[in-house]
Every structure is written in C-alpha cells, then in structure tokens.
Amino acid sequence: MALALSLGATTVPQPAAAQDRAAVERQFRDWLEQSIWPKARAQGVSRATFEAAFRGVSLNWKLPDLVPPGTRPSTPKQQRQAEFGSPGKYFNRGSVDGATVIGRQMAGRHARALSRTAAATGVPGRIILAIWGRESGYGRVKIPYNAFEVLGTKGFMSSRADYFAGELVAALRIAQAGHVRANGMKSSWAGALGQPQFMPSSFLEHAADGNGDGRADIWNSEADTIASIGRYLQRHGWVAGRDWGFEVEVPASVSCTLEGPDQGRPIAQWAAMGITRVSGKPFPEHELRGEGYLLMPAGRSGPAFVVTPNFYVLKDYNMSDLYALFVGHVGDRIQYGSGDFTGRWGKVGGLYRSDVASMQRALEKMGHDVGGADGLPGFKTRRSIGRWQEAQGRPATCFPEARMKASLGG
Known part of the structure; x- marks a missing residue:
C-alpha cells in the first residue's frame, strides 16, 4: 500500500x-x-x-x-468512521469540486509530464491527477x-x-x-511521505525520477510525483487501454448479492442480464470482452457500478472502495467534464462500528463469510446481509441498517 x-x-x-x-x-x-x-x-x-x-x-x-x-x-x-458511516459523505461537494477544478489546471500545467508518464506506464493522466489531488491537494496540503x-x-x-x-x-x-x-x-x-503519500518501502520500490535530475524528489518535484504515481499503478497491474469502471443501473432482477471481485464475469454478460450504463451509452466494444465486477458500495441505497480490474489496482493504493471510486470519479470529471453520479446516496450508515461488528458475528454464526467481524461493511458483509435478507424472504438491500440490529445480534 x-x-x-x-x-x-x-x-x-x-x-x-x-x-x-x-x-x-x-x-x-x-x-x-x-x-x-x-x-x-x-x-x-x-x-x-x-x-x-x-x-x-x-x-x-x-x-x-x-x-x-x-x-x-x-x-x-464504540467508534464512528467514514467508511461505515454514510458512503455519500466521502464525496462531499468541497472535496470533489476542489480536486476537479485544480486538477484541470494541473492537467494543462503538467501536460508534458503527464503525457510522458502515460506513455511509459499506460496509466491515464486523469487517474494520476485524481490520486495526487486526493493525497496532498496537488502538493498544496502541508506535510x-x-x-x-x-x-x-x-x-x-x-x-x-x-x-x-x-x-x-x-x-x-x-x-x-x-x-x-x-x-x-x-x-x-x-x-x-511527500505529495503521493508513499510509505518509505513504497518509495524504494516505486519512486521515479520524472525530471531527469537523478533524484526521486516526491516532496518538491511535480514531475517526480507524477512519474512515481504512474509507476506505482503500473507495477500493481494497471491494464493499459481499460477504464476503471462505469456507473450503471442494476435492475431488480439482478441481485445485489452478486457484488464482489470474486464474482466477476465478462461485461457482456452483465449487459445481457439487463445492466446498462446510466449515460445511455453502450459499454465500449473492447470492454465487453473484459472481466467486470459489480460494485454497490451502499447496496441498493446508492449508485451502482461495473468496475474493471483497474479499480482494484486503485484499491492497492488505498484499501478502500470509496477511495478508488473517488479517484475514478474525479479523474472522469477532470478529463471529460462529467457531473455527479446519477444514482443518489440514500440515508444509510450512522451506525457504530461495534454495531456492524455484532451483525457480522451473527452472520458468521449462520455460516456467512463476512470477511471478518471488523465493523467495516465491505463487499463480503454487504452481500452476506443481502443473502440473509433473501433467505428471510425480504428484498435484498445489501447494507447494514439500524433496524437489523435486533435480528442480527445488535
């Protein structure tokens, strides 16, 4: 990481x-x-x-x-943290707009370094910019x-x-x-450390000299920062030519329990099941043949996505679905001028981590794999909740809610 x-x-x-x-x-x-x-x-x-x-x-x-x-x-x-509060809070107006507006400025200012790094690593400049913005405000956040x-x-x-x-x-x-x-x-x-916020071991493995002065100065050099982020993603498996993912509409006939990187299938199959892009555009032809994964970070109470393996490369940078989603989203806004997600974040979250952990332990006793009773509603917990709901004859929402506490050991 x-x-x-x-x-x-x-x-x-x-x-x-x-x-x-x-x-x-x-x-x-x-x-x-x-x-x-x-x-x-x-x-x-x-x-x-x-x-x-x-x-x-x-x-x-x-x-x-x-x-x-x-x-x-x-x-x-008991504790509260953003990852198990309302996922929508991660995409607050100030953070998204700030990263986008300054990112567009940086795209022009550092076009040569971004183009050079994209050619060398296959990582699009917009993705590098979004990570840079999230980690250190494009070097403006004091370290x-x-x-x-x-x-x-x-x-x-x-x-x-x-x-x-x-x-x-x-x-x-x-x-x-x-x-x-x-x-x-x-x-x-x-x-x-520095503008990309590398741990020292990551610096030793991935820091790059982007301006040719013989040093990898991720504290003061924008070119080195850009080259280092690109190399990090390349070495973690970024697939050149593929996108990170697409916001989609998931019909009621497709269960939210199909979420997760271990339940991938060709994007063409997701499309055949009735999943469509919210933009109304078809999935790109070259993406149809590639593996895709259902992502529903708030279950049925928020936007849904079909993501590619590159999404999970972004997670290698910071082990959070919401972080990777933020980076992809802001990158798209920087390059394409796209707006907010079409799907709206519902009024979910607000639970203590200990509440979620109690639900996880109850689900584990029933035989569900929730990914560990850590109080974090990751994809294994979300889909386990959905499977429990379906077994109860209820519509699957795939996200922990306060009303579940009595039934799930809260």
Whole structure:
C-alpha cells in the first residue's frame, strides 16, 4: 500500500508521569542504537546519515495508536468512521469540486509530464491527477511531521511496531541514497511521505525520477510525483487501454448479492442480464470482452457500478472502495467534464462500528463469510446481509441498517 492505514480501533496510551516519560525516552534512544542502527548499517546506511536523521528527534506522544512500555492499549467500545458511516459523505461537494477544478489546471500545467508518464506506464493522466489531488491537494496540503520522529515513535511503541520499524529503516535508506536530506524528510502522522503519500518501502520500490535530475524528489518535484504515481499503478497491474469502471443501473432482477471481485464475469454478460450504463451509452466494444465486477458500495441505497480490474489496482493504493471510486470519479470529471453520479446516496450508515461488528458475528454464526467481524461493511458483509435478507424472504438491500440490529445480534 502507498499509505499506512490504521483500520483497527485507535488505541490510547495510559497517562505517563513526567519522570516515566523521561525513562521511556532513554529506552527509545537505546532501542535506536541496539535495534535500528544494526539493521540500517546492514542496509548500507552510514553512521553520518543515521545521526543526522535522529538529531533532535524525540518521541511524539501526541500520535495515535501508541502503546508505551509497561502499558496496555485501551480500545473505545464504540467508534464512528467514514467508511461505515454514510458512503455519500466521502464525496462531499468541497472535496470533489476542489480536486476537479485544480486538477484541470494541473492537467494543462503538467501536460508534458503527464503525457510522458502515460506513455511509459499506460496509466491515464486523469487517474494520476485524481490520486495526487486526493493525497496532498496537488502538493498544496502541508506535510508537517518529521518522518523520523513519526516512524521512530511508532516503530518503538505502537500497535504495529514491527511494521513501522521496518519503514523506519527504509526511510534511512532513502536519506542515504540522497533523494532528500534526512532533516528534510516530511511525512504525515502515519509516516507517509511527500505529495503521493508513499510509505518509505513504497518509495524504494516505486519512486521515479520524472525530471531527469537523478533524484526521486516526491516532496518538491511535480514531475517526480507524477512519474512515481504512474509507476506505482503500473507495477500493481494497471491494464493499459481499460477504464476503471462505469456507473450503471442494476435492475431488480439482478441481485445485489452478486457484488464482489470474486464474482466477476465478462461485461457482456452483465449487459445481457439487463445492466446498462446510466449515460445511455453502450459499454465500449473492447470492454465487453473484459472481466467486470459489480460494485454497490451502499447496496441498493446508492449508485451502482461495473468496475474493471483497474479499480482494484486503485484499491492497492488505498484499501478502500470509496477511495478508488473517488479517484475514478474525479479523474472522469477532470478529463471529460462529467457531473455527479446519477444514482443518489440514500440515508444509510450512522451506525457504530461495534454495531456492524455484532451483525457480522451473527452472520458468521449462520455460516456467512463476512470477511471478518471488523465493523467495516465491505463487499463480503454487504452481500452476506443481502443473502440473509433473501433467505428471510425480504428484498435484498445489501447494507447494514439500524433496524437489523435486533435480528442480527445488535
């Protein structure tokens, strides 16, 4: 993944007295020397780079998901997050319009870099622009954190310490290679770097030199940012010549339980079942032969789509149906001037994650595969709800609703 996503519940450290924090800071310095330095040295990092990276760095106690030594994480019993609220909130007017308007400006300003990257990777410029806009507002969003402070803190005392420790070593390798000065490496609170918001390991695998200066500077170079996003998608399987997907009308005769990337079929078959594009246009001839997948992120209470394998490449960038849908949608608006989705988001969501998890556990007891009782209504949960509804003789809506709580263990 390009981004570090904390899909679990946020953990909150127990309060630590000032003297305890001082002791933990000393443990942190020992950990850097005894654990991180040997690994970094083995990866070719010099002592000078190591010392420059951690000069003046201390633990950032304000970061989420911290588990200081000697404490246990406390997990809130109930949480709300966008992914299991109303899906429509993800497509708020300001975010969509802002990414579109500035994206069109950037399309003209960086036409040469976009064309060059599209030719090299097969990834359309509009898709690169939409990701760039979503991740960092085309470089306009401030990236405020010292990457070594964030990754060091999380590598030393977070709920995913091993993962972040590995990313910390990767960040040291980036500094050693001279892509950016150690004291100039800025990240998000999760350790994601630069305008494309790559984790350090993703940088090492996919960052590209788009302007020919010998460095991959995703902090300051728009050309490098564009080339890096394109290379990331190409290496994750982007199929040149195919679209990401199409908004469609799904007739009542087609069950919403057919959703999911494991239930694909040629788009021609979806069309034969009565699924049509909302634009009234036929599916492109070359797409009819390709695999397509039904996507209904709000079940029957929202827009529906037939998506291609490229949609799931977008999900590799950020593991969210709504993220991938946002990118495809904004990309289309940038290039084609298309408007809002035709389908309207219904009044769904508003449930606590713990409510959804209770429903998932109840469905699991009935033998349904919901993809894990994590409180996130992914496609396996959505279609399991639909299958349960159909077994009850009810119309399938394929989305968790408050009225289901009594029947599904809420």
